[in-house]
Amino acid sequence: MEIREGLYYSKDHEWVRVEGNRAYVGITDYAQDSLGSIVYVELPTEGKELPKGEVLGVVESVKAASDIFSPISGTVVEVNQALADNPELINESPYENYIAVLSFEKTDELNELLSPAQYKELTEGE
Amino acid sequence: MMDRRTPLYQVQKILGAKFTSFGGWELPVSYTDIIAEHQLVRTKAGLFDVSHMGEIKITGKDAVKAVNRLITNDLAPVPVGKILYSPMCYENGTVVDDILIYKFSDEELLLVVNAGNTQKDDEWIRSQITGDVMVENLSDNYVQLALQGPEAENIIKIILDIDTVLPGFYRFIETSLLGMKVLLSRTGYTGEDGFEIYLWLLDSGSDPEKLWNGILEAGKDYGIAPVGLGARDTLRLEAALPLYGHELSEDITPLEAGLKTFVKINKDDYIGKAALAQQLEHGLKRKLYGFEMVDRGIPRDGYDVVKDGNKIGYVTSGGIMPTLNKNGGIALLNDPDLQDGETIKIVIRERLCEAVLVQLPFYKKKYKR
Numbered sequence: 001m002e003i004r005e006g007l008y009y010s011k012d013h014e015w016v017r018v019e020g021n022r023a024y025v026g027i028t029d030y031a032q033d034s035l036g037s038i039v040y041v042e043l044p045t046e047g048k049e050l051p052k053g054e055v056l057g058v059v060e061s062v063k064a065a066s067d068i069f070s071p072i073s074g075t076v077v078e079v080n081q082a083l084a085d086n087p088e089l090i091n092e093s094p095y096e097n098y099i100a101v102l103s104f105e106k107t108d109e110l111n112e113l114l115s116p117a118q119y120k121e122l123t124e125g126e
Numbered sequence: 127m128m129d130r131r132t133p134l135y136q137v138q139k140i141l142g143a144k145f146t147s148f149g150g151w152e153l154p155v156s157y158t159d160i161i162a163e164h165q166l167v168r169t170k171a172g173l174f175d176v177s178h179m180g181e182i183k184i185t186g187k188d189a190v191k192a193v194n195r196l197i198t199n200d201l202a203p204v205p206v207g208k209i210l211y212s213p214m215c216y217e218n219g220t221v222v223d224d225i226l227i228y229k230f231s232d233e234e235l236l237l238v239v240n241a242g243n244t245q246k247d248d249e250w251i252r253s254q255i256t257g258d259v260m261v262e263n264l265s266d267n268y269v270q271l272a273l274q275g276p277e278a279e280n281i282i283k284i285i286l287d288i289d290t291v292l293p294g295f296y297r298f299i300e301t302s303l304l305g306m307k308v309l310l311s312r313t314g315y316t317g318e319d320g321f322e323i324y325l326w327l328l329d330s331g332s333d334p335e336k337l338w339n340g341i342l343e344a345g346k347d348y349g350i351a352p353v354g355l356g357a358r359d360t361l362r363l364e365a366a367l368p369l370y371g372h373e374l375s376e377d378i379t380p381l382e383a384g385l386k387t388f389v390k391i392n393k394d395d396y397i398g399k400a401a402l403a404q405q406l407e408h409g410l411k412r413k414l415y416g417f418e419m420v421d422r423g424i425p426r427d428g429y430d431v432v433k434d435g436n437k438i439g440y441v442t443s444g445g446i447m448p449t450l451n452k453n454g455g456i457a458l459l460n461d462p463d464l465q466d467g468e469t470i471k472i473v474i475r476e477r478l479c480e481a482v483l484v485q486l487p488f489y490k491k492k493y494k495r
Binding site: 040042060 | 144156159161360423445475
């Protein structure tokens with residue numbers, strides 16, 4: 001199960017890549033493997049304001065729909081449109097295929113997220 | 127209470143199965159990928175462990191008459207070696223379970239029942255059955271496998287111990303596979319040709335792992351693979367086969383579920399006959415419809431259905447249909463007169479998503495009749 005360096009992780013198996021005040025959000029390799037084939041992604045609308053912990057989108061596998069929770073507070077500035085027609089891209093490359101990009105200000109919320117090592121511990125415990 | 131496991135749990139774990147909890151059992155949901163397993167059954171062959179199903183034997187002078195009083199379909203004309211599908215109803219016409227009845231003789235019947243209903247059915251039958259009969263719940267003594275797909279027949283032929291004539295659709299024989307005595311029936315729950323294989327565990331030669339591995343080995347050149355419950359559900363949805371707890375339940379009658387062919391209103395009295403006869407006479411107030419999505423979105427069990435601004439029912443089963451490359455499902459709607467081609471809206475996470483009513487089944491079954 002791949003856990004990439006240079007990313008922040010949430011307890012709900014999301015990853016965050018920070019570029020200035022933009023945060024790219026996706027789901028981890030562990031998450032896509034647990035879900036199985038992803039057949040539908042519900043993307044958020046651009047401009048949507050998301051407090052930390054609120055539902056950012058939904059990822060659907062054959063058997064169930066899973067909520068994606070926003071790991072930090074921010075405003076949606078971009079979504080990965082490619083996932084609308086090809087949701088399976090998340091299974092193929094979970095770290096290349098972000099779901100949405102948030103512009104954010106509360107940098108200290110990043111400290112509440114997990115490091116790659118901490119996330120590794122979490123997944124080994126589950 | 128912990129979920130039960132079938133005798134094949136260990137071998138399935140080694141094969142990489144991902145397990146799920148179903149009806150009190152821990153069973154494989156998939157081994158590789160649900161969609162791939164689904165497609166494999168439609169194009170080649172898949173092997174399912176369905177040992178969680180229940181088996182109840184009814185023996186005695188009055189076996190046929192006694193069971194006929196519990197079911198809506200007619201057992202009387204069924205010959206030895208044939209299988210009857212029937213709903214079993216309560217006095218009010220709603221469904222206790224939908225079952226298969228294997229006729230061994232006029233005095234020996236084997237009822238195969240849904241996993242989650244085994245105890246309920248056993249208690250119901252014992253409390254309601256009359257006449258000179260004995261009821262035995264043999265569920266713990268059977269392993270049941272299902273081999274389904276266009277290559278199933280080719281694969282079975284490899285492991286038959288004697289050159290025997292295979293049973294036709296909805297028929298069964300007692301035979302020997304890989305040196306083990308089995309019950310072999312031409313039945314299944316996928317919409318493809320195939321077999322269900324019952325292994326009686328109390329026979330000294332019975333070895334469930336040997337049977338499981340032997341079938342997978344024999345089918346290697348045909349591309350066989352083990353298949354889990356995830357694909358079992360998508361396959362049966364495409365074929366529009368009812369699932370108890372969804373299309374049939376203690377709230378739904380077989381008439382509402384579109385199973386009129388299996389309800390014989392001119393048969394001698396049986397539990398539920400009066401209520402069903404009334405429903406036939408007065409007409410249905412609600413019924414099951416098939417639908418396909420027009421808007422993006424995946425319909426799922428329990429989602430509301432709206433028409434012209436009003437909630438008219440709910441989705442009983444829904445999801446993706448890999449063979450058809452569509453999303454769709456079955457819904458119980460409070461309007462018995464809707465037509466194919468009419469639109470309804472499925473409420474998916476508060477959004478109204480358009481769908482269109484279609485004839486069932488979605489996928490035309492490939493039974494070898």
